[in-house]
Amino acid sequence: NIMHLANPTNTIAVLNRYGFNFQKKFGQNFLIDENIVEKIVREAGVTKDDFVLEIGPGIGTMTQILCENAREVVAVEIDTKLIPILKEDTLRYYDNVTVINEDILKLDINKIVKEKNNGKPIKVVANLPYYITTPIIMGLFENHVALDSITIMVQKEVADRMQVGPGTKDYGALSLAVQYYAKPEIVLNVPASCFMPRPNVDSAVIRLNRYQTPAYDVKNEKLLFNLIKASFLQRRKTMLNSVSNGLSNVTKEDLANALESMGLPKTVRGEALTLEQFVELSNLLAK
Numbered sequence: 515n516i517m518h519l520a521n522p523t524n525t526i527a528v529l530n531r532y533g534f535n536f537q538k539k540f541g542q543n544f545l546i547d548e549n550i551v552e553k554i555v556r557e558a559g560v561t562k563d564d565f566v567l568e569i570g571p572g573i574g575t576m577t578q579i580l581c582e583n584a585r586e587v588v589a590v591e592i593d594t595k596l597i598p599i600l601k602e603d604t605l606r607y608y609d610n611v612t613v614i615n616e617d618i619l620k621l622d623i624n625k626i627v628k629e630k631n632n633g634k635p636i637k638v639v640a641n642l643p644y645y646i647t648t649p650i651i652m653g654l655f656e657n658h659v660a661l662d663s664i665t666i667m668v669q670k671e672v673a674d675r676m677q678v679g680p681g682t683k684d685y686g687a688l689s690l691a692v693q694y695y696a697k698p699e700i701v702l703n704v705p706a707s708c709f710m711p712r713p714n715v716d717s718a719v720i721r722l723n724r725y726q727t728p729a730y731d732v733k734n735e736k737l738l739f740n741l742i743k744a745s746f747l748q749r750r751k752t753m754l755n756s757v758s759n760g761l762s763n764v765t766k767e768d769l770a771n772a773l774e775s776m777g778l779p780k781t782v783r784g785e786a787l788t789l790e791q792f793v794e795l796s797n798l799l800a801k
């Protein structure tokens with residue numbers, strides 16, 4: 515008879531048993547709402563066929579539900595103090611989980627996917643520490659990890675940023691990068707009261723469905739991303755100025771010609787361009 519953790523009483527009991535203190539530097543806010551945990555796992559679409567990578571299991575609140583729904587789970591936790599809790603206590607009855615004590619940013623995820631899932635696409639599910647959301651997501655995409663989807667709890671604002679298009683203040687390099695690789699969908703809003711300790715911000719769960727074949731025809735990916743980065747580094751400037759400052763291999767003249775051939779004004783800013791337009795522009799400049 516397994517005791518689920520997703521309520522304040524059981525969470526406090528485990529924390530007290532081990533004399534655990536929350537570490538701010540690891541962004542520790544543990545879920546204490548059973549409904550939310552179950553909804554996240556459901557929205558992730560986890561089935562008995564799936565291999566799931568969980569980033570930052572904490573005391574194992576969501577890991578328990580993942581183990582009950584997936585074929586196999588690997589949970590990567592940076593905080594050494596949480597490892598005995600997970601291994602000896604909260605996950606001890608599950609035989610389909612491996613706990614790894616490591617920083618996710620230092621782990622060779624491709625190797626795990628190869629060993630545990632024959633290199634086939636995996637599902638990533640996580641309630642992320644907010645300060646490393648972007649490097650984690652970009653790391654998964656840029657290292658070409660075989661992914662079916664990433665379902666993650668992030669700061670509400672960051673979830674919005676991943677989903678929006680031009681014409682809003684949230685639109686930026688992250689929106690474009692995420693949308694190049696995946697189709698984003700916010701699936702759940704989560705109030706601060708669902709966590710212990712309570713965070714200062716509201717959260718949302720976003721699912722990123724990875725495109726299995728590239729959605730955009732790009733001649734030079736590196737150029738595309740350099741163009742995007744340079745355009746948003748100085749977002750109040752015109753593209754012509756910010757790109758010629760930020761990118762040495764694109765001349766002002768080539769850029770002006772490319773913009774003109776796309777029917778865009780010389781004064782256009784990067785924040786006005788859609789992903790399709792960035793792709794077209796980078797293809798015009800890739801020669």
Ligand code: SAM
Nearest residue numbers: 540543544545570571572591592617618641643
């Ligand atoms: N999944 C748990 C839950 O929902 O209750 C905990 C979520 S808490 C927001 C984030 C977790 O990620 C913490 O357990 C923290 O120690 C862990 N963590 C932080 N940085 C990490 C890193 N670089 N690699 C792996 N885990 C990390």
